[in-house]
Amino acid sequence: MISVEHLTKRYGPHTAVNDVSFRCEAGTVTGFLGPNGAGKSTTMRMICGLTPPTAGAATVDGRPYKRLSNPGRHVGVLLDASAQHPGRTGREALTLAAQVMGVDRGRVDSLLALVGLDAKAGRKRVKQYSLGMRQRLGLAHALLGDPRVLILDEPANGLDPEGIFWMRGVLRDFADRGGTVLLSSHLLREVEAVADRLVVIGGGRIVADGTKEELLAGSGTRVRGLDPDKLEWALTTAGVSVTRTPDDALIAQADAETVGRTAAAGGLVLLELRPADGAGLEQLFLELTTPNGAAREAAR
Numbered sequence: 001m002i003s004v005e006h007l008t009k010r011y012g013p014h015t016a017v018n019d020v021s022f023r024c025e026a027g028t029v030t031g032f033l034g035p036n037g038a039g040k041s042t043t044m045r046m047i048c049g050l051t052p053p054t055a056g057a058a059t060v061d062g063r064p065y066k067r068l069s070n071p072g073r074h075v076g077v078l079l080d081a082s083a084q085h086p087g088r089t090g091r092e093a094l095t096l097a098a099q100v101m102g103v104d105r106g107r108v109d110s111l112l113a114l115v116g117l118d119a120k121a122g123r124k125r126v127k128q129y130s131l132g133m134r135q136r137l138g139l140a141h142a143l144l145g146d147p148r149v150l151i152l153d154e155p156a157n158g159l160d161p162e163g164i165f166w167m168r169g170v171l172r173d174f175a176d177r178g179g180t181v182l183l184s185s186h187l188l189r190e191v192e193a194v195a196d197r198l199v200v201i202g203g204g205r206i207v208a209d210g211t212k213e214e215l216l217a218g219s220g221t222r223v224r225g226l227d228p229d230k231l232e233w234a235l236t237t238a239g240v241s242v243t244r245t246p247d248d249a250l251i252a253q254a255d256a257e258t259v260g261r262t263a264a265a266g267g268l269v270l271l272e273l274r275p276a277d278g279a280g281l282e283q284l285f286l287e288l289t290t291p292n293g294a295a296r297e298a299a300r
C-alpha cells in the first residue's frame with residue numbers, strides 16, 4: 001500500500017505540489033493523471049525519497065521509502081527509462097541490479113523474456129535501445145526484486161499500441177495477484193483501461209480522486225431529445241447545468257432519473273438517456289486540468 005499525506009513541494013516561490021494526499025490499496029492499479037507540469041513526477045519522487053518534501057510525508061507498506069531495507073525487494077520503481085547506464089547491455093544492467101538486490105541471477109533471463117526483450121536485445125547496449133525498449137528494460141528492473149508495490153512514471157511513453165496493451169496486461173496481472181500499482185500518465189486513455197482508481201492532479205493540487213465508476217457518476221448523464229433546444233431549456237430552467245455535444249446530445253450534471261423526470265414534465269420525447277461514458281470522463285479530465293477548472297475545484 002502507498003499512503004501520501006499532505007505532500008507539498010516548493011521551489012522558491014513556485015509550488016510544484018500543493019497539499020497532495022491519496023492512498024493506493026493492495027490489489028489495485030491507481031492511475032495518476034495530469035497534464036505536463038502538473039506535479040506527477042515530483043510527487044512520485046517524493047514518495048521514493050528522491051526529492052525531500054517541503055511538508056507532508058509518504059509511506060510504502062507503512063514505512064517511508066528511505067527506511068525500507070533493500071527497497072527494491074519492496075517497491076519496483078521506474079521514474080526515468082533513460083536512467084540506465086548507456087554503455088551496459090540490458091542483460092548486464094539487470095545482472096548488476098540482481099547482485100545489488102541479492103536476487104537470484106536466474107531471474108534476469110526470465111524477466112527479459114517477460115518484458116519482450118529477446119536474447120539479441122539483451123546483448124545490445126542500452127544506448128542502442130529505443131525509448132520503448134528502455135521502458136521494457138525499466139519495467140524488468142522494477143520487477144526484478146519481486147516487489148509488492150510498483151511506482152511507474154509515464155511507463156507507456158515510447159511504446160507502440162501493442163506494447164501499451166501488453167504493459168496493461170502485466171500491470172493488471174501484478175495487481176490481481178495482490179500487488180499495488182501507481183502509474184502516471186498525461187493521457188487519460190492510456191490508463192483508463194487498466195486503472196481501478198484515478199487520482200487527477202492539476203496545477204500541483206488533487207482535483208479528482210475516486211474509482212472510475214465514481215468519477216463517471218460525477219460526470220453526469222448523456223441525454224438526447226427530439227427537440228434539443230427545448231430539452232436544454234427545460235433542464236436549465238430546472239437548475240441542471242448542461243453542455244452540448246457536437247451530435248446535439250446534452251451532458252447534464254444530474255442523475256438519469258432527474259433528467260428523465262424533467263423531460264417528462266415538459267412532455268419532451270427522449271431518444272437516449274444514459275450515464276455519460278468515457279467521453280464524459282475525458283471532458284471531466286480536460287475540465288479539471290485546465291487552469292480555470294482546477295481553480296473552480298479548489299474553490300469548492
Ligand SMILES: Nc1ncnc2c1ncn2[C@@H]1O[C@H](COP(=O)(O)OP(=O)(O)OP(=O)(O)O)[C@@H](O)[C@H]1O
Nearest residue numbers: 011015016034035036037038039040041042043186
Ligand atoms: N528541480 C526543480 N526545480 C524547479 N522546479 C521544478 C523542479 N522539478 C519540477 N519543477 C517544477 O514543478 C512543476 C511540476 O513538475 P513535474 O515534473 O512534477 O510535473 P509532471 O506532472 O510530472 O509533468 P511532466 O510529465 O512534464 O514531467 C513544474 O512546474 C516544474 O517546472
